[in-house]
Amino acid sequence: MREALFIKRNRNRWRQIQDNPSDHPDEMAQEFIQLVEDLGYSRTFYPVSKTTLYLNGMAAKKYLAIYQNKKESGNRVIHFFRRALPLIIAKHHRVLLISFCLFVLFVAIGFFSAKNDEAFVRRILGDEYVDMTLQNIKDGHPFGVYGYGNAFLSFLFIFINNVKVSLYEFGGGILFGYLTVISLVQNSVMVGAFEYLFYNNGLLQDSLLTIMIHGALELSTFVIAAASGLVLAKSWLFPGTVSRIHALKQGAKEGLIIALSNIPMLFIAAFFEAFLTRHADLPLWLKLCIITLSLAIVVGYFIVYPIRLRRKLNAVHF
The missing domain is CATH 1.20.58 (Methane Monooxygenase Hydroxylase; Chain G, domain 1)
Incomplete structure (x- = not known):
């Protein structure tokens, strides 16, 4: 032959x-x-x-x-986080990059829209929230909103709500990614408008150093959750050489795995937001350590490690 x-x-x-x-x-x-x-x-x-x-x-x-x-059959959890999940993430790195670019784009749109339209922030965040924040700034406690209520109950509410958002963005992929993209756009624009509110009051640096205590992880989960929905949408729209049903099943499985990989980060981010972010007077070195470590975990596990693992496997010869 x-x-x-x-x-x-x-x-x-x-x-x-x-x-x-x-x-x-x-x-x-x-x-x-x-x-x-x-x-x-x-x-x-x-x-x-x-x-x-x-x-x-x-x-x-x-x-x-x-x-x-x-x-590794005796320890599937370790195997999952060491090999299975990173390889799935590596397979969909382009989708993750698209999700990240959309996030950055619409954060910028939210920020500059607020800059060019005084009413934009109120339309996005609501009059009550804006008035409360402005009053907190006037009283010398610009991040006082994070100090309200019981810390443990706040932690539970934040964690459960963010898990729902993550799964919603994944599920939105079944409608060709429409709901996924809309959710990502809404969250991104809200972040941009939120940061402009502090920028306009001369508090952008303080805002980033305080809110990014939990935001480094939480904002990363927005991107990852959206990527999980786009993986599902991609499998449905572009099945490649396999049948559409088979591709959809595979995309649903891998997208859900990516979405569920958010849960540990959502847990930690909710803990930080409920117990640490409320303390705006934390030492600068501690804030920088938390933010740097959080970003290092995200970049290391979701970008660097999957690339290295895939290259290692590709370099092996039978």
Whole structure:
């Protein structure tokens, strides 16, 4: 058989294994057996071709996936956070980048819209909230809103509400991403208008240093949640070489996993907002440490680590 015909006959199956690998043990084993058979044929008839190198790498990854799955079956939680989740995130890094760019764009739109229209902040945040904040600024407690109420009850309310928002943005992806994008736009514009309110009163730096105690994590979850919904929408709109239903199932699974990865950060962000942000007089060094560590966790786990892990796996040869 000519190499071109060999590739044509098996190309779709290889792409399916590469882009949508199964995580079921029996199916993983079957995929590995098929790859080994294809690799043996390719080595026999096309020993120095790119096809053989490609199948060699594919088989190596599948072998490592099976071995790792058996090795870590006793501790699935660690395996999930060390390998499964980072690889899913790496697979959808472009979607995450799009979500981040939309967030930054609409924060800027919210900020400059407020700058050019005095009534914009009140339309976005509401008269009651704006009047309360302005009164707090006048009284010398610009961030007093974070000090109201019982800290523990505030923590529970914030955490539950933000989890609902995260899951809503994921679920919105089923309507071609429309609800996901609308939610991201609304939250982003609100952040921009909110920051302009403090900027207009000469408190932008104080605002960032105080609110980013919890905001570094919370705002990151906005981006990640929106990315989870866009992953679902992408699978529905652009199924690629597989059937639309199969792509939708895979997109729903991976999007939900990304959305649920927000929960630990939402928990910590809610704790920070309820128990720390209310103390606007925290030392500057402590604020900077919390913000820097939070950003390092987000960038490290959701950007740097997935890239390094994927490169490491791609570099392995069978």
